[in-house]
Amino acid sequence: MIYVPQAIPLTQVQIAIRVGATADPIGQEGLASLALALLETGTETLSRRAFESRLDTLGAHFALTTSADYALVSLEVLSEKVDAAFDLLAEVLNRPAYDAAELERLRRLQRQEIIAAQDDDRSVGSRLFRQFLFRYGGYGRPNHGTLASIDRLQHADVVACARDSLLRAPATLGVCSDLPPEVFERLAARLGFQWTDEPCRGAPAAVEGKGGLRVLLIDKPERTQCQSFVGAPAPSGVEPGPVPLQLGNTILGGTFTSRLVQEIREKRGLSYGAGSNLNTFLSAGYFQARFFPSRDKVVEAICIARDVIDGWVATGVTADELDFVKEYLLNQFHFRLETPSMELYQRLVNRLVGRPTDYLETYLEALGGSTRESVNAAIRAAFAGVPWYVGLVATADSELEDELRARLHPDQIKVVTYTEELVR
Amino acid sequence: MRVLEQARLLGRVPVTIHELDNGLRVVLAQVGTKPIVAAQVWYGVGSADEVAGKTGLAHFLEHLMFKGTEKYPEGVFDRALERLGGDTNAATWLDWTYYKVKLPTVHLPTLLDLEADRMLSLKLGEEGFNSEKDVVKNERLLRVENDPNGFAEESFFLTFFGDHPYGQPTIGHLADIEGLSIDDVLGFYRRHYAPSNAVLVLAGGFDERAALAEVERAFGGLAKGARRDRKRLTTLTARRTQPRVDLELPVAQARLLVGYPSPKKFSRDSVVGSFVCDMLLGARSAPLHRRVVTEEELAVYASGWQGALHLPSMLQIEWLLSDPQVEGRVLEILAEEVARLAAGDIDGDEIEGARNRIRMSMLGLLQSAEAVAGLVGEMVLLDDSVGWYDRSEEIVSAITRKDLASYARRFLDENERLLLLVRPKGGEGDA
Numbered sequence: 001m002i003y004v005p006q007a008i009p010l011t012q013v014q015i016a017i018r019v020g021a022t023a024d025p026i027g028q029e030g031l032a033s034l035a036l037a038l039l040e041t042g043t044e045t046l047s048r049r050a051f052e053s054r055l056d057t058l059g060a061h062f063a064l065t066t067s068a069d070y071a072l073v074s075l076e077v078l079s080e081k082v083d084a085a086f087d088l089l090a091e092v093l094n095r096p097a098y099d100a101a102e103l104e105r106l107r108r109l110q111r112q113e114i115i116a117a118q119d120d121d122r123s124v125g126s127r128l129f130r131q132f133l134f135r136y137g138g139y140g141r142p143n144h145g146t147l148a149s150i151d152r153l154q155h156a157d158v159v160a161c162a163r164d165s166l167l168r169a170p171a172t173l174g175v176c177s178d179l180p181p182e183v184f185e186r187l188a189a190r191l192g193f194q195w196t197d198e199p200c201r202g203a204p205a206a207v208e209g210k211g212g213l214r215v216l217l218i219d220k221p222e223r224t225q226c227q228s229f230v231g232a233p234a235p236s237g238v239e240p241g242p243v244p245l246q247l248g249n250t251i252l253g254g255t256f257t258s259r260l261v262q263e264i265r266e267k268r269g270l271s272y273g274a275g276s277n278l279n280t281f282l283s284a285g286y287f288q289a290r291f292f293p294s295r296d297k298v299v300e301a302i303c304i305a306r307d308v309i310d311g312w313v314a315t316g317v318t319a320d321e322l323d324f325v326k327e328y329l330l331n332q333f334h335f336r337l338e339t340p341s342m343e344l345y346q347r348l349v350n351r352l353v354g355r356p357t358d359y360l361e362t363y364l365e366a367l368g369g370s371t372r373e374s375v376n377a378a379i380r381a382a383f384a385g386v387p388w389y390v391g392l393v394a395t396a397d398s399e400l401e402d403e404l405r406a407r408l409h410p411d412q413i414k415v416v417t418y419t420e421e422l423v424r
Numbered sequence: 425m426r427v428l429e430q431a432r433l434l435g436r437v438p439v440t441i442h443e444l445d446n447g448l449r450v451v452l453a454q455v456g457t458k459p460i461v462a463a464q465v466w467y468g469v470g471s472a473d474e475v476a477g478k479t480g481l482a483h484f485l486e487h488l489m490f491k492g493t494e495k496y497p498e499g500v501f502d503r504a505l506e507r508l509g510g511d512t513n514a515a516t517w518l519d520w521t522y523y524k525v526k527l528p529t530v531h532l533p534t535l536l537d538l539e540a541d542r543m544l545s546l547k548l549g550e551e552g553f554n555s556e557k558d559v560v561k562n563e564r565l566l567r568v569e570n571d572p573n574g575f576a577e578e579s580f581f582l583t584f585f586g587d588h589p590y591g592q593p594t595i596g597h598l599a600d601i602e603g604l605s606i607d608d609v610l611g612f613y614r615r616h617y618a619p620s621n622a623v624l625v626l627a628g629g630f631d632e633r634a635a636l637a638e639v640e641r642a643f644g645g646l647a648k649g650a651r652r653d654r655k656r657l658t659t660l661t662a663r664r665t666q667p668r669v670d671l672e673l674p675v676a677q678a679r680l681l682v683g684y685p686s687p688k689k690f691s692r693d694s695v696v697g698s699f700v701c702d703m704l705l706g707a708r709s710a711p712l713h714r715r716v717v718t719e720e721e722l723a724v725y726a727s728g729w730q731g732a733l734h735l736p737s738m739l740q741i742e743w744l745l746s747d748p749q750v751e752g753r754v755l756e757i758l759a760e761e762v763a764r765l766a767a768g769d770i771d772g773d774e775i776e777g778a779r780n781r782i783r784m785s786m787l788g789l790l791q792s793a794e795a796v797a798g799l800v801g802e803m804v805l806l807d808d809s810v811g812w813y814d815r816s817e818e819i820v821s822a823i824t825r826k827d828l829a830s831y832a833r834r835f836l837d838e839n840e841r842l843l844l845l846v847r848p849k850g851g852e853g854d855a
Contacts, residue, residue: 008436008787048718049709056707057773059780078784105721112724116677116744119572222674225562225570256512257503266499269558272566292566324507331509331528334460339791419676 001184001197002347004176006340011082013089013184014174014344015073015193016352018200019165021143022068022283030145031153033066034106035161040064041102044095048102051088060085068139069200069282070352071166079179086187093167093191098159110150114422121393122292124418125218125227129391130286131421132216132414133231135208139281147422170196174348176340199351200237202282207233209387212411215404216389219396220418226298227290229391230305234278234285234382237353242280243366244378247329249278251321252312253289255328259308264291270301282354287383295394299403302390306408313383316376329367393418425640431810434817437790439800439810442636446648447620450639451800451810453627455793461532461628462793464524465539466801468623468652469616471594472518472735477603480596481612483516484560484604489523490514491552493545498552501538508534518590519734520805526794529630536642539624543617544646548606557601564595572673576681576846583669584683584738584842588662618649623804627797654735662736669844677724678748679846682758686739686835689732690807695819696831697730697739703770703778703828704728704761705741710774711761716743720757722750734806739835748847759838766832768825775823782820786813 024031040062042048055062060077073093077085117123127142134140145153171193175184188195235245253260253276264274274291289309293301317325337343337360350359390408394400396415404413428441428449442450455462471482490512492498505512508531514523525535568574578593585591595601624643626635662685687693704712705728713726723743731738743754764770789795800810 006791008791010784010787010791049714052707052709052714053773056709056777057780059777059782059784061781061784076784076788078780078787081780105718108721109717109724112677112746116724118676121570223570225566255506257499257506265559266555269555269562272559272563292562294562294565324503328506328509331507331531332511333509334458334528335509335511335526338456338458338460338793341791 001181001188001195002172002174002344002351003181003184004340004344004347006176006178009079009178011077011079011175011177011179012341012344013075014348015191016172016174016348017071017073017166017169017193018069018171018352019071019169020069021066021141022138023165024141027149028153028157029141029149030110030143031157031161032071032166033144034103034110034150034153035158035166036064036066036071037106037110038098038103038158038162039092039096041106042097042099043091044097046091051092055085055088058085066143068143079177082177082179082183082187086190090190093193096162098162100155103155103158107150107153110144111147114144114147114150118419118422121220121223121227124220125229125391125393128218128416128418128421129216129229129231129288129389132214132391133233133286133389134284138205139284139286142421167192168194170194172196172348172351174344176344199357200282200354202236202238202354204236204239205284207386211385211387213388213390213408215408215410215413216391217396217401217404217413217415218391218393218418218420219415220393221395223295223393223395225292225294226392226394227292228298228302228305229288229290230302230309230388231286231288231391232383232386232388234287235280236284237280237282237355241378242355243363244370244375245278245382247322247325247367247370248312248317248375248379249276249287250325250329251317252276252309255325259312260289260291260305263304263308264293264301268304270297270304274305280353282352298392298394299400299407302392303407313379316379317372319372322370322372322375326367326370330364333364425636429809429811431814433790433796433810433813434786437796440632441804441810444619444640444644446644446646447651448643448646449623449804450636451623451625451804452632452635453625453793453796453800454629454632455627455790455796457629459529459629460526460793461529461626461630462524462526462797463532463535463539464522464625464797464801465543466520466522466623466625466805467617468621468805469521470517470519471592471596472589472657473616473652474589474592477600478608479592479600480560481604481608482521483595484557484601485609485613486514486516486521487556487560488548488553488609489542489546491546491548491556493541493547495541495545496538498549501542504534504538510535516594518594520802522798522801524794524797529628532626532630532635533638533642536638540642540646543619543622543643546610546613548610550606553606553609557604560595560601561598564598564601567595568593569598572675572846573679575673576671576679576844579669579671580681580683580842580844583666583844584664585662585736586665588660588736589657590662590733590735616652619643619646620648620651623801625797625801625804627800628793657735664842667842669842671844671846672849673846674849675846676848678745678848680743680745680751680754681844682741683842684739684836685840686730686737688737689734690812692819693831693835694730694737695816696823696827697835699778699782699820699823700765700828700831701728701730701739702781703774704765706781707777709777712741712758715757716754720753722746722754748845751845762832762836765836766829768829770825770828775825775828779820779823783817786817
């Protein structure tokens with residue numbers, strides 16, 4: 001158990017089940033997500049309505065979410081009501097009803113949510129860009145499925161996933177509370193999981209392809225602004241020495257005075273925001289810069305971002321930049337752990353993406369020990385010669401395609417409609 | 425310097441309000457034991473203080489406040505704060521503007537120097553001004569013209585508040601933003617940015633005596649200025665210009681917004697309004713979620729909240745509909761639930777659940793220095809005290825069926841509400 005004490009009489013419980021959406025069979029994307037959701041639609045002794053009513057009377061927040069590497073059961077409740085909330089949690093996890101009619105309702109709801117998500121350009125762009133970057137495999141598969149994959153799931157598939165996979169997988173318990181940890185050791189024994197505190201173990205996936213640039217143009221009507229992405233595969237959580245690369249990314253696009261923000265927003269006013277981040281999973285990761293210029297400036301902004309990133313990979317960071325960003329991250333460190341729930345989240349996620357158990361304890365040492373050479377070597381090792389990807393949500397026309405071709409010289413331009421993932 | 429108030433939020437977080445001789449109110453809140461501080465400066469000016477043709481001024485000024493002064497030229501402010509670990513940001517709304525930074529307590533003196541300096545000494549150059557205007561125009565295009573939800577929200581406020589300044593978009597109309605000059609911005613800045621119209625909040629783990637000495641050193645010599653006068657706003661009437669708005673926009677999912685005129689923030693009725701929203705929509709078993717989303721599958725999402733506006737306010741409910749044609753049925757269910765509320769036909773468990781959720785949320789806020797800073801900053805700026813938090817908790821603890829029924833009868837009036845329906849344009853959403 002990962003336990004973080006807190007002074008306020010609130011309890012937050014996170015159960016991380018070590019099965020995620022990447023375990024969904026090909027063509028059955030959304031399976032783990034739907035199976036997890038089915039758990040909270042009633043039990044052998046409580047109807048869905050009775051379960052929800054009892055939970056809501058406690059004032060508890062209960063959520064089930066699926067990500068690529070794990071599924072998360074979250075509970076937040078006033079500490080005085082922890083026992084009653086765990087009674088309900090045990091009921092849900094030990095005696096789910098797996099009601100077929102509830103599954104059909106959930107399927108209809110999930111379909112509607114997938115359709116509703118098409119109205120958010122950032123969300124559409126992020127998902128389709130990630131799928132493109134991972135070439136529609138592994139971490140590129142949609143966690144919540146597509147309309148087509150959701151429709152293919154049978155009741156027996158969903159029940160088997162919940163009963164034989166999710167509820168039998170190793171799980172890690174995270175708690176922050178004003179109550180002592182012994183309380184949760186006793187309560188956790190009622191939930192029937194195989195508990196483990198070990199970090200997840202994975203093997204880094206090989207990066208497919210060498211060099212080159214591929215462009216994904218996501219066609220959506222009537223766009224005045226274009227969500228834009230530039231990215232590449234990046235190291236996974238199990239790979240050693242992540243701190244130098246994080247330092248490099250912070251210099252590139254992690255602060256308001258970083259290179260990307262200065263070049264895109266401050267000097268030219270091309271976008272309201274700009275930045276970059278490293279996304280880490282157990283077996284892979286990806287780097288992504290994002291900004292959102294107007295339609296008439298989008299190619300210019302992408303070219304600037306590409307130039308800034310190319311320069312960062314080729315010549316690395318300066319000693320002044322490194323000194324600055326080390327000081328920034330050192331001073332920031334306390335804020336990452338400011339509240340007990342933030343600390344719990346950090347500790348849990350680090351473990352789930354394969355980082356060592358003492359990652360937070362040794363972070364400042366790793367930060368202090370990073371040199372200009374180690375940062376630049378980490379940037380080159382991660383990004384020199386890898387395939388690069390550009391994605392943009394825009395109203396596609398031949399003029400835009402021509403401009404992308406003329407100024408970016410890509411190996412490929414793929415044009416898809418923004419509803420593309422609905423039907424695949 | 426004098427002490428205006430001492431309190432302890434929910435008996436847990438000690439808060440003291442001081443006032444410097446120049447009128448600056450300084451709020452110190454002890455949150456946690458880590459040596460970090462969330463510092464915020466709240467100014468008593470928001471977009472409701474703008475005049476016609478100059479919308480967007482308060483928000484544009486907020487952007488320009490990061491551009492520098494004589495002492496700390498452009499680029500120096502952000503770089504200096506980031507070096508100290510400071511994450512800076514700011515926000516503008518109808519009633520206020522605030523600037524926030526979180527940083528290690530040891531660097532507080534530097535932060536106070538920077539904030540005191542930009543309170544009265546902002547310097548704007550043509551190049552930085554024009555580039556930031558492009559950023560703001562991009563922000564507006566992103567959030568409104570390019571976002572059907574943003575466009576619908578803007579239309580909703582414009583119609584709901586009619587001629588009242590609350591109806592005007594905080595980000596400003598595009599043509600108004602285009603027309604703003606350096607003189608407009610500096611004039612607005614000089615009228616509204618001054619110690620007597622500001623509240624400085626420090627929340628976190630720090631020595632109060634040392635912090636106060638630093639505040640006095642940095643801000644004590646600044647000229648007083650004038651406190652905002654909102655008499656003009658309180659005399660204006662906010663009334664919808666029509667009962668309904670229909671929009672056809674490029675969306676996949678239809679959206680229904682319902683707005684009721686509701687009591688202003690810091691009133692007992694506003695707490696009851698928040699309670700009503702939570703009870704009707706704040707959980708899966710809440711009737712306007714359960715019946716509309718789960719049982720009849722008329723919507724994919726439901727939410728509702730009591731607006732936190734200082735003058736007139738709005739209780740807003742929103743559904744993402746499965747189809748625009750279900751609007752009538754959703755409104756029938758709404759009418760049935762309002763009638764049930766008004767008749768006092770409410771289950772004790774519904775009240776208990778809402779009470780527990782609100783208690784949990786109020787306690788949860790006290791864990792974070794930044795959340796506490798925001799909470800007390802707004803209270804002191806608009807209500808001159810931090811007593812409202814505990815008073816709200818007392819109201820929530822004592823709410824009865826009778827209170828809820830009275831609220832429903834007085835405020836959830838079909839004849840006064842505004843409806844806005846967004847339909848998918850030309851067959852979109854058929855995927």
